[in-house]
Amino acid sequence: xxxxxxxxxxxxxxxxxxxxxxxxxxxxxxxxxxxxxxxxxxxxxxxxxxxxxxxxxxxxxxxxxxxxxxxxxxxxxxxxxxxxxxxxxxxxxxxxxxxxxxxxxxxxxxx
Amino acid sequence: xxxxxxxxxxxxxxxxxxxxxxxxxxxxxxxxxxxxxxxxxxxxxxxxxxxxxxxxxxxxxxxxxxxxxxxxxxxxxxxxxxxxxxxxxxxxxxxxxxxxxxxxxxxxxxxxxxxxxxxxxxxxxxxxxxxxxxxxxxxxxxxxxxxxxxxxxxxxxxxxxxxxxxxxxxxxxxxxxxxxxxxxxxxxxxxxxxxxxxxxxxxxxxxxxxxxxxxxxxxxxxxxxxxx
Numbered sequence: 001x002x003x004x005x006x007x008x009x010x011x012x013x014x015x016x017x018x019x020x021x022x023x024x025x026x027x028x029x030x031x032x033x034x035x036x037x038x039x040x041x042x043x044x045x046x047x048x049x050x051x052x053x054x055x056x057x058x059x060x061x062x063x064x065x066x067x068x069x070x071x072x073x074x075x076x077x078x079x080x081x082x083x084x085x086x087x088x089x090x091x092x093x094x095x096x097x098x099x100x101x102x103x104x105x106x107x108x109x110x111x
Numbered sequence: 112x113x114x115x116x117x118x119x120x121x122x123x124x125x126x127x128x129x130x131x132x133x134x135x136x137x138x139x140x141x142x143x144x145x146x147x148x149x150x151x152x153x154x155x156x157x158x159x160x161x162x163x164x165x166x167x168x169x170x171x172x173x174x175x176x177x178x179x180x181x182x183x184x185x186x187x188x189x190x191x192x193x194x195x196x197x198x199x200x201x202x203x204x205x206x207x208x209x210x211x212x213x214x215x216x217x218x219x220x221x222x223x224x225x226x227x228x229x230x231x232x233x234x235x236x237x238x239x240x241x242x243x244x245x246x247x248x249x250x251x252x253x254x255x256x257x258x259x260x261x262x263x264x265x266x267x268x269x270x271x272x273x274x275x276x277x278x279x280x281x282x283x284x285x286x287x288x289x290x291x292x293x294x295x296x297x298x299x300x301x302x303x304x305x306x307x308x309x310x311x312x313x314x315x316x317x318x319x320x321x322x323x324x325x326x327x328x329x330x331x332x333x334x335x336x337x338x339x
Contacts, residue, residue: 001152004327008156015163022167022178031170034177035299036272036289037115043290053279053287057117063210068166084166087209091162094204099155102196106143107151 016088020081023068027077065090112177112268113205114220116213118289120279123271128218134195134226141192150189153330157185158197162204165211169311177308180264183257184316186229187236188323190332194229201225223267232260232316236333249324249334250317257316261309262301269293269300 001009026032033042040050040058050058068087071079119127146154161181168176186194199221205211212220233256240252273293276286289296320331329335 005152005156012156012159012163015160019163019166022169026168026170026176029170029172031168031172031174031176033175034112034168035175035303036118036268036291036296037113039115040117047290049285051117051286051288051290052281053120054117054289057213057215057288058115060116061206061210061214063206063208065208066210068209068211088163088166090208091166091204092159094208095158095162095201096155098200098204099158099197100151102139102200103142103146103151103154106139107146107148 012092016092017085019088020084023080023084024077112180112220112224112265113202113212114216114223114268114272116215118213118272118275119216119219120275120288121215122278123275124215124219127222127271131199131218131221131226134222135199138192138195138199142196145190146193150193150330153189154193154197157181157189157194158201161185161198162201164315165201165205169308171303171307175303177303179257179308179312179315180224180228180261181312181315182224182228182264183232183260183312184253184319186232186260187253187256187316187320187333188331191229191233193332194232195225198225198229219271223264223271227267228260228264231263232256233333235259240333244334246324250321253320254313254317256313258309258313261312262304265300265304265308266297269296272296272300 038046040055043050043054065087068084069075069080070083070086164179164181168178170176180198182194182198185197189197202212202220202225203217206214206217206220236252236256239255240249270293272289273291273296275289276292279287281287323331
């Protein structure tokens with residue numbers, strides 16, 4: 001690894017460590033979900049109903065770490081912050097792993 | 112920007128899955144030809160960067176949130192086809208592990224964020240830069256590539272969500288999927304990006320562009336020649 005690459009990886013690690021800003025600031029400014037990304041509970045409140053098709057498909061997938069949160073929806077901010085950092089680290093490993101696998105596969109077949 | 116499951120009707124998400132599949136197969140063939148061993152760490156770092164920058168939700172006080180994506184700078188640094196792979200991998204992992212973006216909407220999300228955005232970014236960068244190589248012109252090109260590409264990507268999302276009430280409703284007119292019409296989705300998504308989130312994307316793009324110009328200009332795809 002070159003010196004430059006070490007520096008860049010360090011920067012990425014720091015990003016993961018300060019990533020909870022991405023949940024603390026919205027909480028502080030009382031900002032809700034991104035537009036068009038509401039859960040069915042929120043939609044019920046916004047519209048007074050949940051569209052049929054949307055209800056049917058909304059929970060088709062059970063993600064292992066939903067919303068980057070290991071503690072469930074009602075968990076404290078502290079748990080959310082720790083989960084968020086952990087999610088950042090899990091993300092780094094998962095993304096880097098998949099990219100290296102893809103690169104290995106295409107390069108092996110390619111030359 | 113990450114469309115969840117249930118917001119798109121099958122007649123929307125199936126064709127977009129097809130479009131993404133085609134783009135992935137072309138992109139894989141392209142990187143097979145172009146990717147060198149030296150570039151692999153940068154590809155990994157670029158994808159990791161995109162994953163992390165999307166965690167930084169930016170609040171609109173009392174309203175909603177949004178975030179930068181990083182696809183603009185990745186396209187400028189590594190080329191649009193490489194960016195397709197980097198950002199698609201991120202979106203698929205976000206959907207599978209973190210439930211961020213739907214499984215049925217995966218093709219749509221990859222098309223909007225990992226295909227449209229990098230190509231718009233690359234095109235805008237070259238358009239604004241023209242034949243010039245002055246630092247000011249290049250910085251302007253970098254900012255605009257991030258700013259325009261995230262906005263266009265958000266508009267794509269708004270169109271796909273906004274047409275749902277038109278194309279998929281019950282006999283009595285109730286929407287079956289995403290409930291808001293184009294007249295709501297389009298202005299909301301366009302304005303929140305034009306006024307805030309895309310500016311952040313532009314700033315991130317120009318800062319990283321300058322950093323790489325200073326430290327490793329030879330890796331910048333959009334500057335050091337497209338054919339390697």
